[in-house]
Amino acid sequence: MAPGERMGLLRWWLIFLLLLLPLGVLLEGLLTNDLGADPAKYIVKELGFWAICWLWLTLAVTPARKFLGWRWLTRYRRMFGLYTFFYAVLHLLAFATFLVGWRWDILLTELTKRPYIVVGSLALLLLLPLALTSTQGMQRRLGKRWKKLHTLIYPVSLLVLLHFVWQIRSDFLQQLIFAFLLAILLGYRLYLKRCS
Amino acid sequence: MQAALSVAAIPMVGLPSLADAADYDIPADLPRYKGPQWLQPKLADALRNSALSTRETLAPYYHAITHNNFYEFGTDKRDPVRYAQKFKTDPWKVEISGEVARPGNYDLEDILAPHALEDRVYRLRCVEAWSMVIPWLGFPLADLIKRFEPTTKAKYVQFTTILDKEQMSEQRSSFGTIDWPYVEGLRMDEAMNPLTLMAVGMYGNALPPQNGAPLRLVVPWKYGFKSIKSIVRIHFSETMPETSWNITAPDEYGFYANVNPEVDHPRWTQATERRLPSGLLTPNIIDTLPFNGYADQVAHLYKGMDLTKWF
Numbered sequence: 001m002a003p004g005e006r007m008g009l010l011r012w013w014l015i016f017l018l019l020l021l022p023l024g025v026l027l028e029g030l031l032t033n034d035l036g037a038d039p040a041k042y043i044v045k046e047l048g049f050w051a052i053c054w055l056w057l058t059l060a061v062t063p064a065r066k067f068l069g070w071r072w073l074t075r076y077r078r079m080f081g082l083y084t085f086f087y088a089v090l091h092l093l094a095f096a097t098f099l100v101g102w103r104w105d106i107l108l109t110e111l112t113k114r115p116y117i118v119v120g121s122l123a124l125l126l127l128l129p130l131a132l133t134s135t136q137g138m139q140r141r142l143g144k145r146w147k148k149l150h151t152l153i154y155p156v157s158l159l160v161l162l163h164f165v166w167q168i169r170s171d172f173l174q175q176l177i178f179a180f181l182l183a184i185l186l187g188y189r190l191y192l193k194r195c196s
Numbered sequence: 197m198q199a200a201l202s203v204a205a206i207p208m209v210g211l212p213s214l215a216d217a218a219d220y221d222i223p224a225d226l227p228r229y230k231g232p233q234w235l236q237p238k239l240a241d242a243l244r245n246s247a248l249s250t251r252e253t254l255a256p257y258y259h260a261i262t263h264n265n266f267y268e269f270g271t272d273k274r275d276p277v278r279y280a281q282k283f284k285t286d287p288w289k290v291e292i293s294g295e296v297a298r299p300g301n302y303d304l305e306d307i308l309a310p311h312a313l314e315d316r317v318y319r320l321r322c323v324e325a326w327s328m329v330i331p332w333l334g335f336p337l338a339d340l341i342k343r344f345e346p347t348t349k350a351k352y353v354q355f356t357t358i359l360d361k362e363q364m365s366e367q368r369s370s371f372g373t374i375d376w377p378y379v380e381g382l383r384m385d386e387a388m389n390p391l392t393l394m395a396v397g398m399y400g401n402a403l404p405p406q407n408g409a410p411l412r413l414v415v416p417w418k419y420g421f422k423s424i425k426s427i428v429r430i431h432f433s434e435t436m437p438e439t440s441w442n443i444t445a446p447d448e449y450g451f452y453a454n455v456n457p458e459v460d461h462p463r464w465t466q467a468t469e470r471r472l473p474s475g476l477l478t479p480n481i482i483d484t485l486p487f488n489g490y491a492d493q494v495a496h497l498y499k500g501m502d503l504t505k506w507f
Contacts, residue, residue: 036274037263038326040476099470101479109465116463166463170444171271173371 015076019083022050023090040098047094048120051087052160052178054080059157059185066192078134081153085131088124116166123159126152154189157182220331220399222257229409231402232286234305239397242313242333248391249317250489255328257399259472264406265322266425267374268357268364276406283363283405285426290411294354294432297345304410308396310343311335315400316393321455321488323419327469332414333397338388346384346432354381354437355413356429373444380424381437381451382415383497391416391493417490419453450507454498455488459507 026046029035035042058080064070100106110117130150133139139146161182165175222228230236264276269283288304313333321327341353359377361367367376386392393414396403403409408425415422421441431437441449448462457467466484474480487494498506 037259038273038470038472038474040470040474040479041273041326043476098476099479101481103481106468106481109467113460113465114463168373169271170267170372170374171366171369172373173369176371 011072012076016079019054019079022046023087040094044091044094044099047087047091048164051084051091052164054084054087055153055157055160056178056181056185058084059153059182063185063188067188082131082134085127088127092121092124116163119159119166120163123156123163126156126159130156154186157186220257220401222399222401226258226261227404229402229404231397231410232305235308235396235402235410238308238313239333239400239402242315242397242400245314245316249315249331250319250329251317252319252329254317254331255472260328260330260398261404261406263328263472265324265420266406266408267372268366268376268378268426269406270366271372277404279365280405283409283426285403285405285410288410288428290427291429291431292344293429295347295350295434296432297347299344307340307411308335311339313396314393318391318393318414318416319488320414320416320420320423321469321484323421323449323453323461323466325464325466325469325484326472326474327482328472331399332393332395333400334393334395334414336390337392337394337413338390340394340430341387349434350432351384352381352433352435352437353384353387354379354429354431354433355424355427356431357424358426358428374440375443377428378424378440379437380413380422380439382422383436385497386415386494389494389497391490417455417487417494419449419455421449422453452498452503452506454494454503454507455484456486456503456507457484458486459504 026035026043030039030043033039058077061073061077061080064073096102096107100110111121112118130152133142133146133149142149161175161179164178165172168175231239262277263273265273266276266280269276269279286304289301290304290307291299291301293299313335315331315333317329317331319327320330357378358364359367364376366372382392393416395408395412395414396410398404398407403412405426408423411427412425413423413427422439436451439449439451441453442451455466460466468481469484471480471482485491
């Protein structure tokens with residue numbers, strides 16, 4: 001293995017573990033019983049929060065490459081996207097298990113009566129084909145259509161932001177920050193499109 | 197302190213068998229709140245009001261003192277326990293104002309002087325669809341109101357939480373929707389109902405700052421946000437007073453805010469609740485009862501009212 005390759009591998013593992021870290025912290029908190037009086041709610045919230053972070057990170061890859069010249073980051077875009085999906089699925093599973101206890105009657109009311117849950121579920125549903133077609137093989141097979149399919153990430157990000165904003169009670173600083181970041185990430189693409 | 201609160205194993209607290217308030221099982225590594233000297237004998241002498249107390253399992257002390265909505269100290273459930281520990285609750289003054297014969301600015305000690313404390317176990321149902329069973333120490337608000345002799349014009353009572361930007365970080369924040377100070381209100385007959393409690397303690401001790409020390413309201417048939425904390429003003433008026441959540445989101449939070457499984461919050465259902473503590477794999481989901489199970493005592497107050505309109 002060439003030294004450059006070895007460095008690349010090391011970096012891959014570092015980034016892989018870094019994105020796994022929030023889950024590790026949650027598990028550690030769970031095992032040491034340090035998640036507060038309502039661990040169920042806490043876990044669901046944290047998983048959702050990190051899913052959003054990784055989605056925003058995925059969207060930041062292209063601007064970072066074009067703006068900062070970080071070409072190496074592109075190698076990790078698939079990993080970021082899959083981590084987004086992974087945390088989002090865990091977020092849903094934690095919700096259904098820890099908060100609803102898989103009671104179908106409640107799940108049904110939640111899915112019909114809580115608009116932010118409808119929007120969140122829709123976002124996750126749209127992420128599914130993106131995760132399934134994330135392999136290089138699928139990318140080759142789909143050719144041009146792959147790129148088109150994966151522009152779904154933009155409406156997904158808007159649904160996710162809505163899912164987040166719709167839960168504001170009083171304090172909206174977090175949502176404001178994420179909305180601001182998304183405006184930059186999507187605005188940048190609109191700007192490029194206009195210029196081309 | 198922080199380490200003490202993140203204790204690993206929290207034993208379940210059984211229902212105290214005696215009517216003696218000192219009997220609560222408080223783990224040695226959790227802080228107890230003693231309150232000012234003058235309050236301590238009153239707390240110690242409190243007797244259980246069995247008739248008005250539920251026999252359901254109490255929330256463990258740890259849960260009650262670390263899971264709080266007290267937005268003045270931050271909007272995360274664990275913010276109040278983190279940031280309220282140095283909150284100054286003594287000396288404390290309460291202003292009585294408006295349509296009363298004896299308005300004034302009173303020391304809390306004088307406010308409390310003639311009242312014996314009772315120990316009452318109430319269900320607390322948060323509008324966010326979780327609930328706990330809490331043993332409060334307090335006295336009927338009705339007894340306090342009578343002392344200050346409201347005039348015939350007094351139709352409503354408004355309560356105000358302390359405004360203290362130095363001590364309450366969220367009151368300094370520009371990224372919240374609540375207009376401080378926090379205000380709440382009751383109709384006079386609601387305020388005079390025997391269930392309505394002015395609390396100064398819980399679990400046999402004084403109120404922790406994160407739970408609304410030194411003086412808070414407890415209205416068990418209404419969503420928790422009605423039970424305003426750290427009260428500095430009690431104002432009597434002829435017209436319906438403004439209430440904080442109603443100002444913030446009038447389509448989501450009404451003046452009455454009675455617990456009602458039939459009337460959903462616009463963003464979520466109120467038909468069920470998670471009673472804390474709730475196991476991860478077996479969430480403790482129970483049906484929410486009309487008036488939080490206190491319909492026998494309070495349903496008559498709303499006779500003839502359309503509760504979907506007056507939510």
